[in-house]
Amino acid sequence: MTTAAVRFAGVTKRYGSAEVLRQVDLELAAERTTAIVGESGSGKSTLLQLINGLVRADAGIVEVLGSDLETVDLLALRRRIGYAVQGSALFPHLDLTANVTLLARLLGWSAERMATRLGHLLELMELAPELAHRYPHELSGGQQQRASLCRAMMLEPPLLLLDEPFSAVDPITRVGIHAHFERLAASEPVTVVLVTHDLREAVKLASDLVILRNGSVAQAGPCDEVIAAPADAWIERLFRSQLG
């Protein structure tokens, strides 16, 4: 019996001779938001990409939504995982609607079902209907970012992976998007894994915190517990410098 949406057991990943992740054991609770923080090069992006199979582990087991990644049908699994990255990465040749509904269309969703889901998401993200047929370059940075969250959530995935999705927008816009994200996470039963280098953002948006250091988990647990009891002096210094 488990409530973990993602489980890493003894996972190691190397790029050439460099070990990026070393013997990682970690469980990410279902229907909660977990933030993975760490310095650049700590392996947090790699950890995220192990979950949707963009990166394959050299050793250990990665279990996602109850399936072992080694044996699962990767294509089917990926369609149950929302994915958004830094800078929105909307497809420039498609308008907002086509971007968000691309996969739903390819999977043969009915027009009605598609319109309902799209309308709901746009409303949740406060994207006005007149934006629906604009191309990405005709949208503001914040609008693009929200549209990319809509795209990630279109198929109602049980799992959402976010790779520093808010880092490319200015601080004021970011505060707004944080609010939108929180509305989204609250309204859908979704497990969120958020990779960020911004500890403040992590603590604000996530319920659980994973701190990576040099490819290993330095500390993991509910945010308040981790903040209350840093595992070592390095983490304590990190909190002091970033959270004040």
Place this chain on the structure above:
Amino acid sequence: MRLAAWIVALLLSAPALAERAIVVGSKNFTESYVLGEIVAQRLEGEGFEVQRRFGLGGTLICYEALRSGEIDVYVEYTGTITEVILDAAVAPERSALVEPLAELGLLPLPELGFDNTYALVLAGDRAQALGVERISDLRGHPRLRIAFSHEFLRRQDGWPGLRERYGLEQEPVGIEHGLAYQAMVRGRIDVTDAYSTDGDLERYGFAILADDLDFFPRYAALPLVRRDFPQAAAAVIGSLEGRIDAERMRRLNAEVVIGNRSFAAVAADYLAEEGFAASPRAAVTWRSEMLANLIRHLQLTSIALGLAVLLGLPLGIVVHRSARASRSVLYAAGLLQTIPSIALLALMIPLFGIGLVPAVVALFLYSLLPILRATVTALGSVDPTLRRIAVGMGLTPWQQVRHLLLPLALPNVLAGIRTAAVISIGTATLAAFVGAGGLGQPIVTGLALNDPNLILQGAIPAALLAIATELLFELLERRLIPAHLRQANS
């Protein structure tokens, strides 16, 4: 690729399915055009359906074309048959040629009556003043200035053999054949080589020296056909036996070269003078001819371009992910591009014969590089983050290509296809040399005749076609590509 082969096969069979006309060929010099036209009109006068494939670029091309059935008849010279086709010591007489040609499936029809061999010529007044009438007479004039074309200087049946046979002591220099007559007229040289039926001899009043020791081989003109050539048609062509002597041929050539008349008109006049029935379609209007050439040109370029897209695009998609594979493929395609187009066309002949196929294959090979290069670079420059998203969201490899890579690469790919199209339209004008027709046809003929009007009849439509193609692609870009993704190139 099977589809491509199928399309080619279909396009090739289309003309064959039409009524079986007799295809008359010619080489790309005045006399061959005139004789081709005479044979064609003679057949037409007797009710045969005739197709003209004139201006083929040389003996071997005509020979290949005849054997492969691309053409049914063309006029050849006995000396050329022994020298180039048979490559053996056979006497250049029709009677001696029948047997060896039969082994190749060919049949020489009766000789037309003249011999277009090498000849030595002297300015008319000089010849009279010196009393020189025969080549032997040159022995008495060791100080005469002699200049020969480079080919004549080298050929065994040219100067080396001639000097030996006649015991000549002059030291000739090399000269471009096109310049020799002018040099003669201006008195810079005294003697040069010529073809005995050259229409220009008439114009300049040059004296032809008699080959009194019978050195030069015979180059008697005769129509050459395959052995399966219809008897009735052979009989009609046979009626020309002995009806054109050297004097007559020189005059016919001169009417074209000096009189600026068309081959068709000169041929029609000749047939009328000889009392043969007139061809109902002796005078093809230049308009219908140009239209036919234009259509053939479009056919050539669009088939080649279509095939290049069908191969280049998928190949580009397959190799673009591997830097090494891309490099090798682009290198290979680039290598093809460095082969001069006329050489590439010539290389195609042993593989594909003459006509549409070798031309299409050559144009296809030329079109490949721009399309491949555009595809590979365009796909390679797609933002890796977008690719990662496409994979991560669960698009299949084909869906990634179809919904992300191709749309983003499209502006560049279209630009590549556009470049290929324009290159093809230009290069296709050379296809006339291998009997593929097209707008190169009047250009080739015009070059042979030094007739700028005729050249322009091919060059102007070709240029207009290139411009129209540019406009068409601009329109396509507007239709297919959202404004913000278009290239800033127009």
